[in-house]
Amino acid sequence: MIIRRSEEQPRWTLLRRFPVPRGFHAASRSRVQAGREWPAPEGAGNVKRMQVYRYDPEGDERPRVDTFHVDLDECGPMLLDALIKIKNQIDPTLTFRRSCREGVCGSCAMNINGTNWLACTRALDELDDPVTVYPLNNLDVIKDLVGDQSHAFAQYAAIRPWLRASPPPKDRERLQSPEQRRELDGYYECILCFCCTSGCPSHWWNGDRFLGPAVLLQAWRWLADSRDEATGERLDELEDPFRLYRCHTILNCTRTCPKGLNPGKAIAEIKRKLLERQG
Amino acid sequence: MAGSDDRAVLRRARGLGSAKSGVRHWWWQRVTAVALVPLTVWMLVLLLATAGEGRRALMVWLGNPAVSVLTVMFVVMMAWHMVLGLTVIAEDYLHHEGVKFAAITLIQVGGVIVGVAGVISVLWLALGGTQ
Amino acid sequence: MTERTRPRSPHVQIYRPQLTSVLSFTHRLSGIALSVGGVILVVWLLLAAAGGSAFGGLNAALGSWFGRLLLFLWTFALFFHLCNGIRHLFWDAVLGFELANIYRSGWLVVVASTVLTVLTWVIAMSMPGVA
Ligand code: SF4
Ligand code: SF4
Ligand code: FES
Numbered sequence A: 001m002i003i004r005r006s007e008e009q010p011r012w013t014l015l016r017r018f019p020v021p022r023g024f025h026a027a028s029r030s031r032v033q034a035g036r037e038w039p040a041p042e043g044a045g046n047v048k049r050m051q052v053y054r055y056d057p058e059g060d061e062r063p064r065v066d067t068f069h070v071d072l073d074e075c076g077p078m079l080l081d082a083l084i085k086i087k088n089q090i091d092p093t094l095t096f097r098r099s100c101r102e103g104v105c106g107s108c109a110m111n112i113n114g115t116n117w118l119a120c121t122r123a124l125d126e127l128d129d130p131v132t133v134y135p136l137n138n139l140d141v142i143k144d145l146v147g148d149q150s151h152a153f154a155q156y157a158a159i160r161p162w163l164r165a166s167p168p169p170k171d172r173e174r175l176q177s178p179e180q181r182r183e184l185d186g187y188y189e190c191i192l193c194f195c196c197t198s199g200c201p202s203h204w205w206n207g208d209r210f211l212g213p214a215v216l217l218q219a220w221r222w223l224a225d226s227r228d229e230a231t232g233e234r235l236d237e238l239e240d241p242f243r244l245y246r247c248h249t250i251l252n253c254t255r256t257c258p259k260g261l262n263p264g265k266a267i268a269e270i271k272r273k274l275l276e277r278q279g
Numbered sequence B: 001m002a003g004s005d006d007r008a009v010l011r012r013a014r015g016l017g018s019a020k021s022g023v024r025h026w027w028w029q030r031v032t033a034v035a036l037v038p039l040t041v042w043m044l045v046l047l048l049a050t051a052g053e054g055r056r057a058l059m060v061w062l063g064n065p066a067v068s069v070l071t072v073m074f075v076v077m078m079a080w081h082m083v084l085g086l087t088v089i090a091e092d093y094l095h096h097e098g099v100k101f102a103a104i105t106l107i108q109v110g111g112v113i114v115g116v117a118g119v120i121s122v123l124w125l126a127l128g129g130t131q
Numbered sequence C: 001m002t003e004r005t006r007p008r009s010p011h012v013q014i015y016r017p018q019l020t021s022v023l024s025f026t027h028r029l030s031g032i033a034l035s036v037g038g039v040i041l042v043v044w045l046l047l048a049a050a051g052g053s054a055f056g057g058l059n060a061a062l063g064s065w066f067g068r069l070l071l072f073l074w075t076f077a078l079f080f081h082l083c084n085g086i087r088h089l090f091w092d093a094v095l096g097f098e099l100a101n102i103y104r105s106g107w108l109v110v111v112a113s114t115v116l117t118v119l120t121w122v123i124a125m126s127m128p129g130v131a
Helices: A079-090 A150-158 A178-182 A201-206 A212-223 A231-238 A252-256 A263-276 B002-014 B023-050 B054-062 B065-093 B097-126 C019-050 C054-063 C065-092 C099-125
Strands: A033-038 A047-054 A064-071 A109-112 A115-118 A131-134 A140-143 A146-148
Touching: A047 A079, A064 A079, A079 A131, A115 A252, A150 A212, A150 B002, A201 A212, A201 B065, A212 A231, A212 A263, A231 A263, A252 A263, A252 C019, A252 C099, A263 B023, A263 C065, B023 B054, B023 B065, B023 C065, B023 C099, B054 B065, B054 B097, B065 B097, B065 C019, B097 C019, C019 C054, C019 C065, C019 C099, C054 C065, C065 C099
Parallel strands: A033 A064, A047 A131
Antiparallel strands: A047 A064, A109 A115, A109 A131, A140 A146
């Protein structure tokens, strides 16, 4: 089956998850328990089951998966609507991030039915029942669906993601031709939701040192910018067996990006540039 | 609180800085890969041609210098490609520095042994073998 | 405030297998299998060169049903690694990154390596020395 756009859902799947033990590669505190069942209200017609990862930092319990029964007839169309409905009407302690509810802020990124996407742009009727909702992968969980992204943003800060250039003449702006500007298409649109980095197996194993697709796509965004004067320095900072070369072109990143961007391609561009300056 | 915390996190993300290497490993993995595309097909032909024919057939084939040169090249490229690939796997999954160092050393020494043993065997057979 | 250590959100335990990750994993697994196969190949050459009876022993082992099963799996690993390796070489040249092409080339690799494996075995079984 051919997937043409990242928003497409597979029509069939052989495996919903890799055949590894549930607790594989997870410290005991991270192992997930069965949680509680929240029944549907009386008389609900069109019910969808939602299995949601829960973690309460104030108790001593391990994380658990709760099952909510949501009446779709009384709910907005998107997964985010269902989460808000749960918070408003079923369990007010359910915690998640959201802001724009239109796919531009990147706050509501989470693992939905096994892949990463924005809750506000995934329609409920596209999701097989039961819908599983986990936080973005491989993050320290603060509460429920909220993961600690400080390391991801520190990795972003480490590439110094701003224009590095000498000051322009006082009476002029930094000009860019339409062609030069076009070089940034497909890269500047990134909303830093970290769906890609969280879905990258290489980042699971070596995320402390591997920068991951989101940050590397940003790194390429500055390398591709005709106004930037730090290309050499930027490449120096990237040429590292772990920072860059842990990417093995698995392409889970490109498959999952909710903005339809191509981090895998950006990384290949960086590798080509590094080769180019060798000779 | 946030300020000093941020700094610690950023410090961790920066780590030991960039090693400023990695291109070469990557490049040689590709070079050996490209070389192995035709050489592997060649090796399959040789193995199929001598399948079940025993040692004599192998010696006749390898007695042709073109055949033995290609076979020697296959062995060298294979051993090299293998060392590069297994090294990456060890780096990916082994997180204890000592264990990782030991594994990579083992892979490299093993690769050299495989390469040298293969080349000498092919030449030996090519030059008439043990009677 | 003393905080207890936070849990880590699940990753490989829950992430849905996709063509991208499954083929990548298979590439790695076939690479490891081929490394073992490569070592056996060199041992085979070494024994052939040494000329003792051990060579016949290894050949007999490889000719048994279990040996043939291994050889069959190695053949598949070889063709898969070869075809998917070529797919990687295209990516290294920054070609074929559109999602549809990633899927097309992925399925092509699956089909091609299966067909080539079967074809190779049809040829091998029809060689005079192989019964
Ligand atoms: S590349 Fe896509 S998935 Fe990755 S952070 Fe940017 S928008 Fe999100
Ligand atoms: S292509 Fe690279 S960055 Fe993207 S998922 Fe794969 S390893 Fe990660
Ligand atoms: S709420 Fe802003 S991207 Fe979903």
